[in-house]
Amino acid sequence: MDKKSPIKITLTERNDAVTITQWVYQTLRNAVMYGEILPGRALTIRELAGIMDVSPMPVREALRQLAAENALEIQGNRRVMVPKMTAMKFNELCEARIAIESHAAARALPYIDGERLEQLRSLDSLIDQAQEIGNLEQISLLNQNFHRALYTANPHQVTLPLIESLWLQLGPFMRLANNELDEHYLVDRHNEAMAAIEKKDAYALQIAISADIREGIAFAGTPEMLHALIENSGH
Amino acid sequence: MDKKSPIKITLTERNDAVTITQWVYQTLRNAVMYGEILPGRALTIRELAGIMDVSPMPVREALRQLAAENALEIQGNRRVMVPKMTAMKFNELCEARIAIESHAAARALPYIDGERLEQLRSLDSLIDQAQEIGNLEQISLLNQNFHRALYTANPHQVTLPLIESLWLQLGPFMRLANNELDEHYLVDRHNEAMAAIEKKDAYALQIAISADIREGIAFAGTPEMLHALIENSGH
DNA sequence: AATCATTGTTTGTGATCACAAAAGTTGAAA
DNA sequence: TTTCAACTTTTGTGATCACAAACAATGATT
Structure with a gap:
């Protein structure tokens, strides 16, 4: 036993x-x-x-x-x-995501062609649909695919493995916020990102990606996880 | 055989x-x-x-x-x-270093105390000594230690493993420039970084770290490596 | 009752073996 | 000479085993 x-x-x-x-x-x-x-x-x-x-x-x-x-x-x-996770480490992981992913997005922007744009639009609308239903796992998965599709537009991409490492570390403690207010913000940020891509505006894209990450990450784990997150924060 | x-x-x-x-x-x-x-x-x-x-x-x-x-x-x-390395990939790795390391430096700045500052100063002067002698391997090693000491001042650091991964990928193709002009610049950049740390100026520190990375990286590999770097750049 | 030495168990490490897939070689046919 | 098929060798994968270190449990001593 x-x-x-x-x-x-x-x-x-x-x-x-x-x-x-x-x-x-x-x-x-x-x-x-x-x-x-x-x-x-x-x-x-x-x-x-x-x-x-x-x-x-x-x-x-x-x-x-x-x-x-x-x-x-x-x-x-x-x-x-x-x-084990701590509140400070959680915050550092989020800030690292923002720094690296906004960089990856800006670096990918010049390589986004019509086909890639179509793919991103398709993922964007799929995410909208998933949010209508409220399928959180689906939203999370599609959101990852959206970010991945954006960064891999750069054929010389080298940061995706690092980004995936951060996703893995945040994974157990990360859930998409499920209240309607945040859902609304999420949709807006994605639209902002799409608009920035179409206008080839790197700075606006970085702003949108940063906001998307910052607002899309919310802690909504199980009580055990919450406990594990807090218990060692004093060490 | x-x-x-x-x-x-x-x-x-x-x-x-x-x-x-x-x-x-x-x-x-x-x-x-x-x-x-x-x-x-x-x-x-x-x-x-x-x-x-x-x-x-x-x-x-x-x-x-x-x-x-x-x-x-x-x-x-x-x-x-x-x-195999390509010129474009090499460039992406350098830009990724700049983005992540300047972020890590800014995040570490608030945690730098007197002891850490002393350690950084000590490493800085050791690098100066190594540059007098012209020991390139020693310079490279000490330079890594300097960066590592800076980033690990943050006790909740999460980006060092990612940074080390980039160092590993660049390693075979990276050598410190060994002409006197670049040496001079290197010394200046380190001094700039130290000054920014003492003034707790995060923005100035990011500028200094970015410049240090950009100027400290120069290709000076063996002919075989140069060939390997170029041969597949068209793929 | 508390602390520490001792014993028995579990676990990671490292070595060896069997096997199928991949790579390399040979030789014949065009 | 070139091309392709058959054969041989090499190589990664996965399983099993031996052993020492780490862990858990027990008992003796203060």
Whole structure:
């Protein structure tokens, strides 16, 4: 029997085209991103291997990769866990997002052609639809796709991996605000961004992206997460 | 016999306090950082294990970790190599450094106390000494330490891992300019940064850090690297 | 009752092996 | 000479095992 709190991980269908390590990596990455693993909970290789019904080897490699991306933390004890969050660290992560993503947006702007613009418009309207329904997970996913589509317009892009690392670290503690006021603001910011892109106005785009990030991030986690967020803020 | 060009890797003393994987990781990381491995050259686990006289296992883990940090690239063929550089990508990496590091500097400024200021001054004068002698490797190392000491003044720092990733990617292609004119500028920029820190002027600090990065980066690699830098720029 | 040494268990690390995919080589046909 | 198929070798992936360090539990001593 497990002495610690049990771990629930959403298992996706395993595609034979990808290696087991890749599948384990994606599964664990999603589990971290969606806050399925409690921060501070020790993760052991054999336990995860048992849950996912694979040998310890792919789990070892996936854990090391996630640790290298700052999604997991390896302590001196060689123990692996989701890093605990503090209010100050949360704020630093948000400010880092704003600095890097507004830079990435400005750098991508000159490369946005008609096709890319069409793709962005399509994502924008999909987000509007998802907001009508109120599907928060869908909104979050589409919002990521919108930002990714914007930054990857730059064919020499180098910051996306860094941005994804920040998303991973914020993931467990980040939810789109679900009250109507913030929804309204969100729509406006996206429209602002689209307008700035069409006018090729880099500065306006940075303003819009910054505002989108700042207003789109709101803490709405579970009580356990809220507790984990606060408990160590004095350290 | 090896069919490919042989790989020379500087082996450091192995400390019994660290695991073999950590030692392999640091060794390979240094090899990448100092451009000892030709971009595009395929790296095989067994070959590296043979060179470093360890089993394939630690090499596997170190390679995966370096790939997650964007220091190495895993192709679809499952082949691992140092990513090839292009002029555009080089430029993007430099601009990303400027954006992120000036942000990190501004965020660290409020936390710089007397002790940290003393440490920065000490590093600054050490850099001056190294420049008198003309020891480029020492200058590069001390310069990194200076930047690191500045950014880590912020106890809630989250961007250093991202910055180190950029350093790693630029490493093989980055050398401090060694003509006297640039040396002179470098000294000035450091002094500017120190002055901005003492005056707690965040904007002036960002200007100084940006200038330091922009002027401190100059391509001065080997002919092979220059060739590797250019050959694929059209792709 | 509290502290510390001791014992038993769990866990990460590193080595070795089997296997399938990829790369490299050879040789024949055009 | 060039092209393509068959064969051989190399290589990454994944599984299993041995071992030492870390952890948890137990018991003795003050």
